[in-house]
Amino acid sequence: MRTLTDERLLAEYSRDAGILTIQPRAVMVAEEEGDLLQVIQRANRDLVPITPRGSGTSIPSQSVGGGYVVVQTRKDVRITGTEFFCTPAVIKADLNLTLGHANLWMPVDPSSYRACTIGGMVSNNSSGARTLKYGSTIDYVKELTVVLPEEGKRVVKALPLDEALHGDSSTRKVASLVADNWRSILREKPKTTKNSSGYRLERLIHDGLFDLPKLFVGSEGTLGLISRLTCRAREKAPLRSLLVVSIDSLKDLEFVVEELRASKPSAVELLDKSIFLKAKRGELLKQFQGSEKGYLVYVEIEGRDEAELRGVLEQVAENEKLAKFDPFLLREAGEMSKAWETRDLALTIAGEVRSGNRHPVPGIEDLVVPPGKLRDLLAFLETTFADLGLEFISYGHAGDANLHVRPLLDLSDGRDKQLLSEIMSSCFEEVWKMGGSITGEHGDGLLRAGYVKEQYPETYELMVQIKDIYDPKWLMNPGVKLQRP
Ligand SMILES: Cc1cc2nc3c(=O)[nH]c(=O)nc-3n(C[C@H](O)[C@H](O)[C@H](O)COP(=O)(O)OP(=O)(O)OC[C@H]3O[C@@H](n4cnc5c(N)ncnc54)[C@H](O)[C@@H]3O)c2cc1C
Structure with a gap:
């Protein structure tokens, strides 16, 4: 493992595709799985937080952090039947080429697929244009190897629910919490076709199974480091x-x-x-x-x-x-x-659009509502921005009613900064009324973590308890997704 502290490099890793800049204490370059255990031990000893990182293309600031930023370098893909095993550092475009040679494909292609890693996609539960028909990353993940802050290396796979309820300590506790709160979990599930806010608890129990890998999908590096993954692929693209x-x-x-x-x-x-x-x-x-x-x-x-x-x-x-x-x-x-x-x-x-000092900024860049509510969302946005006299841009996944909306603001101006937080509050409020979610695919990050409690008023505490089980010292990406009580 290499530990990098060169100022120029730290400056590079202090940014992702979001608006926050946070300089890490060090960048840890893990060349093999064993290095991840060393990082965890060091973080535990020094009580320094860990931010796992793929290519750093995240938008709501979840691949920046003030402690150890951990990047993995090993790139390995192996195919067995219609499944592929791979390391998280593999770039999605490269994975596509490898799968293509075997006449297979994995349908989720974020627009950033030429840059983003499969580890980042799993951790954000990324989606793509074809999610409308083929689902999000969560629909393809079968098994993960994770390195956890307390338990170290573990293979995480779906188990019969009964077995999970009598399994090892952490699995038993998480399975019981989820089973005991199942009704609240289902009640609070956004009525959308995609969602990357909070933990996807409603995907943990199905067909008599406790599908623990789904907890780690979309967890934005807040539970552990993913070191290997096994996913399903599809045969022959149409x-x-x-x-x-x-x-x-x-x-x-x-x-x-x-x-x-x-x-x-x-x-x-x-x-x-x-x-x-x-x-x-x-x-x-x-x-x-x-x-x-x-x-x-x-x-x-x-x-x-x-x-x-x-x-x-x-x-x-x-x-x-x-x-x-x-x-x-x-x-x-x-x-x-x-x-x-x-x-x-x-x-x-x-990103190149300018109006004076103003430019498009994220915050409400990933709103998603139930498909029948798209027109209402658009009408709300047009009225809101007309009233504020603000320009905005919008594009996105219309079939899933997932809109990428960015108002043009100058965040170096305190008034515009305040305006962004007011816009976020009023748009999220509207999205919640429609049964939607504050993020369809980009995740909560640091930017939206303060709103997750209102997204899940009943089950937010449950998510915090689950985080406490795996990461009682809150070493893994603290402040991302959940806020420490
Ligand atoms: C131009 C552009 C277009 C985009 N288009 C889309 C789109 O169409 N659809 C979409 O869903 N997203 C899109 N995104 C967002 C982003 O590209 C995706 O979320 C992407 O999957 C992130 O991958 P990454 O390798 O950059 O991960 P990073 O940004 O480095 O990390 C993402 C998250 O995963 C965690 N993480 C990374 N690796 C690990 C690991 N090994 N173990 C545990 N946690 C880990 C990080 O801590 C972080 O929380 C876009 C971004 C940009 C800049």
Whole structure:
């Protein structure tokens, strides 16, 4: 293991893709699993917190911390049947290539898939455009090896619930807490198709099993260090086409989404064209027909073979209500991948948008509501920002009603800083009224940890008790997700 304390390097690791800067005491580079035990022992001895880190692309500040930032370097992928075993440092794009050689695929591709690690995806319960049809990372994780602050290395896998209730000390305590509070857990589950807030307790019991790995998925490094993982993959990716619909106003979005629902699209994505124009990157819109005004809706259609794909496309072509939006179809692999690249660039390009000293900031960048409530959320946001006289950008996963919204603010100005916290409170309040969640895929981080208690008024204390069982000294990413009572 290498311990790095060079000032330039510490400055680099004091930032992720969020707005907080926190300089670590040291960066620990773990080359093998045994190094993680050393980090844990050192942290326990010196009472220094640990922040696990993959590529540091997290947005609400969960891969920065003031203690030891731990990066793993070993990159290993092995495939057995339709499952793959891998180390957390593997980059998702590289995993895709390896799986592709075996005619397999793991459908969750965050827009950051060229940079982010599978360890970061598991820890944030990341999602991608195809989550609409194929689910989030949590749906693919089968088994984990973790290094815990008190117990050291452990393999975590699903067990019969009865066995878990009589198992080792920590498993028994967690299983009992979850089983005893099962009704509250289900009652508080957001009515959304995706969620990365709090611990995903409602996924822990199913089919008579206690599925402990699901507790670690989305736990944002607050319980232990993941050193290996086993995930399910899918066989043979289907054939695809991309339908691009141009809408002038967000009012039309839900109508278009509803009309296309019957075609069971694998992705329905929203792209605000003004992001590209404001960032002076309008050339990227030239690949699409129509004006530069309004929004693009990407609808990905799949078929197991040509005949099935053609059938679905014919069904879409016959829809007269959609015809007025002049949808156009991309079928060539090259033009589809160019369109997806443009979609994946949305956040990076949005980062270049400026209005005086103001620029798009995260905080409410990952709101998610039940799919039928998308129109209400959009109306609320438009009124809120019009009343405040603030510009904002929005894009995201329309099919899952998961919107990436960023107001333009100058956080070096105290008034704008205060405004961000007021915007977060009022938007989260609205999202809760709709049965939604403050984060669909990015996680709570340090930025949203203060709101998780209101997200889960009944079960927040239960989450704190679970954290206490695995990490009684709160060494693992303290302040992320949960706040110490
Ligand atoms: C341009 C851009 C686009 C994005 N698009 C998407 C998107 O489409 N969908 C989406 O879901 N997210 C998206 N994100 C957010 C982010 O990229 C994902 O959450 C990603 O999976 C994080 O991976 P990472 O390797 O960067 O992890 P990091 O940011 O380094 O870490 C993420 C979390 O995991 C923990 N962690 C990392 N490794 C371990 C480990 N071995 N053991 C325990 N905990 C660990 C960290 O402590 C932290 O809490 C985007 C971000 C950017 C900047």
